[in-house]
Amino acid sequence: MKVGRLTIVDALGSRDGHRMVACACECGARIEIRRSSVVSGHTMSCGCLKRDALIERQTIDNLSRDPRYFVLQNAVGRCFDTENPGYANYGGRGITVCDRWRFGEDGRTGAECFCDDMGERPSSGHSLDRKDNDGPYSPANCRWATRTEQQRNTRSNAIFFYSGADRCLAEISDLCGINYKTLVTRIRRGWSPSRAFSHPANR
Ligand SMILES: [Zn+2]
Structure with missing residues (x-):
């Protein structure tokens, strides 16, 4: 009899009033377990199923944190x-x-x-x-x-609060998608930061 990854390979008699069986797991492990637990489908592996699911979830978590x-x-x-x-x-x-x-x-x-x-x-x-x-x-x-050092040096050192944090214009440029030089020009011309970082650039 096979349930999930487990195959019942041996009947072991009773223990504490429960019928026990030996099961071979697909992963190669062998476990002794209450027969009812296997037959009911409550237990479907030696524990490797949960372990594998956990690893899979961690892999996805790690990737989303990348x-x-x-x-x-x-x-x-x-x-x-x-x-x-x-x-x-x-x-x-x-x-x-x-x-x-x-x-x-x-x-x-x-x-x-x-x-x-x-x-x-x-x-x-x-x-x-x-x-x-x-x-x-x-x-x-x-x-x-x-960015090359040279580019960095020509960039303004001004820091603005944007999208939840204090950022330099180079960073803001990456986030808002407006060319860095355009941002510098706008700020120099006295635009408000919120307008400078949101107004679409001309092409
Ligand atoms: Zn297993």
């Missing part, structure tokens, strides 16, 4: 969420995320495909860069890129 996952989420938001502050400069001008990264492929989720294709992010200073600025987020058009 910073790369949020990088992808942000890109999808900029391209497809019309409420996203960066939408005008991404989705609004035809930038998309490829189907493989958005919906997944071959039984793997979009996030898994994205992580496979892009590899490890070299550092938190690396952002997802599109080689062709008018092209999509896709394996062929994306790379991890860091």
Whole structure:
């Protein structure tokens, strides 16, 4: 008799008034257990079923905590969420995320495909860069890129509160999708930060 991963291989008689059986589990383990527990379907493995489910859940948790996952989420938001502050400069001008990264492929989720294709992010200073600025987020058009020191030096040191935290303009530029230089120009011209970070850029 087989229930779940367990196969009853031996009757062991009674223990404390319960009929006991020996079961072989698919994982190779052998356990002794109350017969009623197996027959009722209450127990379906030696414990490996729960363990495997836990590992699977942890894997999913770990992936959703992977910073790369949020990088992808942000890109999808900029391209497809019309409420996203960066939408005008991404989705609004035809930038998309490829189907493989958005919906997944071959039984793997979009996030898994994205992580496979892009590899490890070299550092938190690396952002997802599109080689062709008018092209999509896709394996062929994306790379991890860091801002050069020179770029950093020309950037304003001003800090603004944006999207829940104090951030420099370079960071805000990444989040809102408005070109960094455009942001600097706007702030210098006396725009309010909220307008500078939300008003769609001209093209
Ligand atoms: Zn087992």
